[in-house]
Amino acid sequence: MSAELRQLYQExxxxxxxxPRNFREQGAGxxxxxxxxxxxxxxxxxxxxxxxxxxxxxxxTGSGCAISTASASMMTEALKGKTAAEAEALAERFHRxxxxxxxxxxxxxxxxKLAIFAGVREFPVRVKCATLAWHSLRSALHGxxxxxxxx
Amino acid sequence: xxxxxxxxxxTYDVERVRRDFPILSRTAHxxxxxYLDNAATSQKPRVVIDAxxxxxxHYNSNVHRGVHALSEEATRAFETARGxxxxxxxxxxxxxxxxxxxxxxxxxLVASTFGRMRVHAGxxxxxxxxxxxxxxxxxxxxxxxxxxxLRVIPMTDRGELELDAYAKLLGPRTKIVALxxxxxxxxxxxxxxxxxxxxxxxxxxxxxxAAQAAPHxxxxxxxxxxxxxxxxSHKMYGPTGIGALYGKYAHLEAMPPYQGGGDxxxxxxxxxxxxxxxPHKFEAGTPNVADVIxxxxxxxxxxxxxxxxxxxxxxxxxxxxxEALSAIxxxxxxxxxxxxxxxxxFLVDGIHPHDLGTILDREGIAVRTxxxxxxxxxxxxxxxxxxxxxxxxxxxxxxxxxxxAGIRRAVEVFR
Numbered sequence: 001m002s003a004e005l006r007q008l009y010q011e012x013x014x015x016x017x018x019x020p021r022n023f024r025e026q027g028a029g030x031x032x033x034x035x036x037x038x039x040x041x042x043x044x045x046x047x048x049x050x051x052x053x054x055x056x057x058x059x060x061t062g063s064g065c066a067i068s069t070a071s072a073s074m075m076t077e078a079l080k081g082k083t084a085a086e087a088e089a090l091a092e093r094f095h096r097x098x099x100x101x102x103x104x105x106x107x108x109x110x111x112x113k114l115a116i117f118a119g120v121r122e123f124p125v126r127v128k129c130a131t132l133a134w135h136s137l138r139s140a141l142h143g144x145x146x147x148x149x150x151x
Numbered sequence: 152x153x154x155x156x157x158x159x160x161x162t163y164d165v166e167r168v169r170r171d172f173p174i175l176s177r178t179a180h181x182x183x184x185x186y187l188d189n190a191a192t193s194q195k196p197r198v199v200i201d202a203x204x205x206x207x208x209h210y211n212s213n214v215h216r217g218v219h220a221l222s223e224e225a226t227r228a229f230e231t232a233r234g235x236x237x238x239x240x241x242x243x244x245x246x247x248x249x250x251x252x253x254x255x256x257x258x259x260l261v262a263s264t265f266g267r268m269r270v271h272a273g274x275x276x277x278x279x280x281x282x283x284x285x286x287x288x289x290x291x292x293x294x295x296x297x298x299x300x301l302r303v304i305p306m307t308d309r310g311e312l313e314l315d316a317y318a319k320l321l322g323p324r325t326k327i328v329a330l331x332x333x334x335x336x337x338x339x340x341x342x343x344x345x346x347x348x349x350x351x352x353x354x355x356x357x358x359x360x361a362a363q364a365a366p367h368x369x370x371x372x373x374x375x376x377x378x379x380x381x382x383x384s385h386k387m388y389g390p391t392g393i394g395a396l397y398g399k400y401a402h403l404e405a406m407p408p409y410q411g412g413g414d415x416x417x418x419x420x421x422x423x424x425x426x427x428x429x430p431h432k433f434e435a436g437t438p439n440v441a442d443v444i445x446x447x448x449x450x451x452x453x454x455x456x457x458x459x460x461x462x463x464x465x466x467x468x469x470x471x472x473x474e475a476l477s478a479i480x481x482x483x484x485x486x487x488x489x490x491x492x493x494x495x496x497f498l499v500d501g502i503h504p505h506d507l508g509t510i511l512d513r514e515g516i517a518v519r520t521x522x523x524x525x526x527x528x529x530x531x532x533x534x535x536x537x538x539x540x541x542x543x544x545x546x547x548x549x550x551x552x553x554x555x556a557g558i559r560r561a562v563e564v565f566r
Contacts (some may be wrong), residue, residue: 004513040505041529064505
């Protein structure tokens with residue numbers, strides 16, 4: 001397998017894809033947003049519960065490829081307990097990470113494990129898989145449309 | 152590898168065929184290109200590429216208008232291509248062939264002219280569960296507009312249409328039946344001759360989506376008794392952006408025009424326009440001359456090899472591929488009809504098709520992943536997407552072996 005593929009499908013990513021964390025529904029108190037990637041049929045439903053300006057609980061359900069599933073799983077872990085502003089800032093940083101030029105230096109600051117998604121840069125058609133959950137998050141925070149499409 | 156085809160005793164020399172396609176000598180991600188996405192679009196032989204360049208370099212001109220030499224040459228080449236399209240589907244008259252952008256436009260043309268004439272409130276249009284979106288949505292739009300009802304022929308778990316259910320759907324309300332000849336997502340070849348006869352017994356004309364059939368089997372609109380049949384050049388080794396609609400002459404005569412403009416008229420005053428004759432009535436505006444000519448050359452190319460020889464070779468390849476993929480643990484083929492052409496649609500346990508597609512791509516293997524513009528088919532089989540390898544006349548057993556090996560390696564990554 002090529003180096004780029006190994007860089008993309010790291011053990012952490014495959015682990016989250018096979019055993020996604022926070023893969024569950026939430027009750028009526030949560031904001032729910034549907035994220036849909038019409039290109040490949042990836043579909044997630046994101047649940048966000050807020051408490052005094054904090055994201056108390058995040059979870060998701062749905063079906064998608066390894067990249068979109070792992071991205072959603074790791075996002076829900078990373079954002080628990082963050083404020084909306086912090087979550088927005090991380091979403092912005094994540095977006096910059098996956099859309100940066102392949103040869104650009106990766107600014108891993110604050111990204112933690114999410115930095116592995118730098119591997120997606122080698123695969124432009126897969127960027128939408130990596131960002132689906134994050135698009136849905138932004139919509140949940142802004143109270144936008146109930147269905148978010150990557151197109 | 153040379154394969155002896157049973158019916159004709161001809162030798163199909165795939166290595167020679169491959170040399171006709173310049174693109175097959177390129178690499179993808181450092182590996183020799185293995186192109187298995189022919190159902191999306193096929194590659195083009197050099198003769199087609201040359202014909203298009205030759206037109207632009209030597210006789211580019213508008214058709215049906217000029218008195219000058221170039222226009223005459225272009226018009227002759229354009230109408231010669233129409234004759235080739237006629238022969239390709241064994242239509243009776245060249246006038247029965249309308250050039251369109253592709254199968255999608257052809258179906259939209261029929262739905263919005265013939266369909267609007269025939270379908271009224273309370274009527275029914277019958278399609279099948281294995282249609283491409285392009286043979287669903289135009290009929291849905293028509294039914295919405297006319298308060299008519301869209302009925303769907305179900306299919307079995309193998310991916311074969313249920314003819315008993317079809318018989319029950321047909322009745323006095325059935326005004327149009329629209330069917331795929333070969334299903335793009337699962338490769339089923341439908342028993343069209345029988346199905347068309349069943350529709351005709353109820354007075355319902357049949358529109359055939361032959362986009363996936365045209366590159367793989369010999370089409371005979373008269374033997375089928377099809378009322379309309381649509382196909383695209385780019386799926387049969389010709390250029391993109393061009394295709395043909397066959398329509399029975401009497402239907403085409405009775406239909407109103409599709410679009411208004413130049414070329415589709417005989418005379419225009421501000422009071423009244425007299426429409427041109429069939430098929431020009433349906434070809435408003437300057438046509439895609441270069442690609443019509445290229446399309447004609449693609450028809451020459453496949454008929455030169457012989458649809459019978461191509462079908463026999465591809466059938467062998469499909470059987471080989473079916474066996475090779477079925478031997479992979481955890482791989483499930485979607486669509487195992489007894490009559491199939493070209494398509495291997497599949498899922499592998501534990502690997503999403505999209506990830507599989509990416510991994511194969513890095514080995515130079517091009518497959519399609521997703522819903523293949525047939526979401527109802529995915530829903531029918533309860534899957535969000537599949538990976539699809541679709542074979543063409545230049546694919547080889549070696550390429551199938553590479554595909555199978557690539558899938559096995561992907562399984563390892565996700566183990």
